Amino acid sequence: MASASAPEKATQAASERLEKAYAAFQERVKRTVYLDNISPQVNIPVIRTALGQFGNVVNVEFILNYTIPFDIPQCALVEMENEKEAAAVISEMKNFPFMILGMPRPARALPAKPEMFADRPSPPNRKIQLRWVKPSDPEFEVGKKLKHLVKRHRAETNAMIEFQLAEEEKLAKQQSEQLKTNYKKYEMIENIMHDGTAARLARYYGVNLGDD
Known part of the structure; x- marks a missing residue:
């Protein structure tokens, strides 16, 4: 049986490299979570902190939307350390409202x-x-029609995003x-507890301030 020529060997080696690269990419996909509605x-540190409770966040990459004239990252790919951690993120965020930054929009997580x-x-x-499609082609x-429809949808989407x-x-x-108001309230309570005002009021009204 004749041995493979040098070009054939080079082609085979290149094919094997492509197969290995794609296999590695598929493994990365399995441990990556698609985060939406954020x-x-x-930003990236916020996502790392939010999802860090489920495991080690390896990488965060926002998906840019080139169809709108706004720099608003609302989707992200979050790579976890392994497939099990990615599944935990998806399961938790599917079953419970998961807020990021306290915004009233539960983020969604999908494979x-x-x-x-x-x-x-x-x-x-x-x-x-x-x-190429010629003007005489039915397509x-x-x-x-699709081109005009996309333009109309883009205008509607931009108006909605601005709102x-x-x-x-x-x-x-x-x-x-609200956070500033709450801070001032607790700061006032702490001052009252330390300057003796709380103790005097407790004696006057007969209230026990002890832990029991």
Whole structure:
């Protein structure tokens, strides 16, 4: 039996490397969580802290939406250390409302899919077929209708996002003011307990301030 030539060996070696790279990518997909419906105010440290209770967060990558003129990361790919930790995140966030940054929008977690990764390698032996559609082709009119539909949806989406951003900014200010109010309240209580005012009021009203 004749041995393989040098070009054939090089082609075979390249094919094996592609197969190994794609297999490694598939393993990464299995341990990655697709995080959706998160607030635009959420950043990478916040996600690491929120999901760190389920295991070791290896990497966080926001999915950019190039179809809108706003820099609002609402989706992210969160790579955990192993598949078990990723499953724990998905299970917990599926069964219980999981807030991040205290925003009133429960974040959603789903298993990641290969097409979500911008750096995904091509599957081995995959053949891509492309063709131009001529104006006489029946699919040409379908493409034109889809193009106009996408433009209309984009305008509607942009208007909705502008409203959403304004509402979330308003909500963030309300939450900040509420936190300041609560801090002042507890600070006042602590001062009363330390300056003797609480003890005098307790004696006057006959109230026991002891732990029992």
